Amino acid sequence: MAAFTLSINGQAHAVDVDPDTPLLWAIRDGAGLTGTKYGCGVAQCGACTVHIDGQSMRSCSLPVSAVGDRKITTVEGLTSKEGRAVQAAWAAIDVPQCGYCQSGQVMSATALLAQNKAPTDRDIDLAMNGNICRCATYVRIRAAIHQAAKSLEG
The missing domain is CATH 1.10.150.120 ([2Fe-2S]-binding domain)
Incomplete structure (x- = not known):
């Protein structure tokens, strides 16, 4: 387990997860934001799509350790x-x-x-x-x- 601070929808969220944990689970379980859905788990269906620095990305296959300090936007934070x-x-x-x-x-x-x-x-x-x-x-x-x-x- 490791501590990560994720910038999600303009707020800092501290999560304590394994570095290989998919971002999806850090968002849903760690930050408690459940609008992003689990579909296939292999980045094929798009249900887990979030924006990272404005780009669409599949969160089910992206390890939380790869996010760094980039800005994550979920459907709950979609204000543009x-x-x-x-x-x-x-x-x-x-x-x-x-x-x-x-x-x-x-x-x-x-x-x-x-x-x-x-x-x-x-x-x-x-x-x-x-x-x-x-x-x-x-x-x-x-x-x-x-x-x-x-x-x-x-």
Whole structure:
């Protein structure tokens, strides 16, 4: 076990975990932030997506020791204008069915819009590749991203 101080959503969180512990478990169990979900455990489904220094990353396969002093943002701390636009569009279009994958979907969509304010369908498909939705709400996810992008125009 080792002590780590993680910067999550602008706050310092002290966690005492093995250095090889996936960041996901340090966030959920150590910091008590449960919005980030466990899906597959091998970085293939996207449910565990967080932002590290603004970049989408899979937290289930990233050891906590590799994070260092970088800034972590989880779905609970998503306060950027892109994040707010994505969350509003998700609600307006009623994207989730079961909702399990949605925190990862929202995190990936927000990172996309932070880099590309007017994504095409292809841009969206590429950015969202690897975020699996068992309920197959992909059409609504794409529509919500387009709606969020439009709301960011004005």
